[in-house]
Amino acid sequence: MVAGSGRHKTWIFHLRHGVKFHDGTDFNADAVIWNLDRYFNSNSPQFEPPSSAMSRARVPVMGSYKKIDDETVAITTTQPASYFPYMAVYLLFTSPASFAKAGGDWAKVATLPAAGTGPFRITQIVPRQEADLVRWDDYWGRGEEGESRQGRIDADSGSELAAGPLCVRGRSTGSKCRRPTASPR
Numbered sequence: 039m040v041a042g043s044g045r046h047k048t049w050i051f052h053l054r055h056g057v058k059f060h061d062g063t064d065f066n067a068d069a070v071i072w073n074l075d076r077y078f079n080s081n082s083p084q085f086e087p088p089s090s091a092m093s094r095a096r097v098p099v100m101g102s103y104k105k106i107d108d109e110t111v112a113i114t115t116t117q118p119a120s121y122f123p124y125m126a127v128y129l130l131f132t133s134p135a136s137f138a139k140a141g142g143d144w145a146k147v148a149t150l151p152a153a154g155t156g157p158f159r160i161t162q163i164v165p166r167q168e169a170d171l172v173r174w175d176d177y178w179g180r181g182e183e184g185e186s187r188q189g190r191i192d193a194d195s196g197s198e199l200a201a202g203p204l205c206v207r208g209r210s211t212g213s214k215c216r217r218p219t220a221s222p223r
Contacts, residue, residue, distance in 0.1 A: 047116070047117065048112055049114075049115070049122060049123075051110065053066060053067060053070070054178060057155055058176060059132070059133035059135070059136075059153045059155055060152065060153045060154055061136060063133050063135045065155050066108050066109060067106070067107065067109060067110060068134075069131065070111045070131065071105050071111065072084065073129065073131040074100075077089060077090045078093070078100055083142060086144050089130075096125060097125045097126065097128060099117055100116070101113075101114040101115050113126075131154070131155070132147070132152070136152075156174070157177040157179065158171035158174060
């Protein structure tokens, strides 16, 4: 929602009450600010240079941000940008507790189970091959169909994930991975 500023640069985000990360910790304004500091505050203990570079490139209009209360965050862009919500989806949030559990080492965080807030949680990753996901029963929203999903690179394409199709299949159904009939250009 756009706040009533005259220049339309401040966005007020009202966070859904009761949302939890996959590790059981609260998704709240403190977690949002912690994650934004990960990308945009080079003096924060959780600052992550590689992810910061990608996030800053994807959200170049990020200005400032602040906690209003436990369930509200204000983000001000450097210029009016009606498309800001479409940029913000590229800011991936993780539980601050996962960083603490890894001793403040992002390389070790990558070896832990991912701690997002979505309907499925990542249970295993084989780099450049597959990611296994299991339905998370504590998801705040409408339940997703199926018990699990597996995303994998189509081995027949001989290409990296970014260049080849990503196949998603339900393990419980045993369905086969199929190539899409058309590729977006």
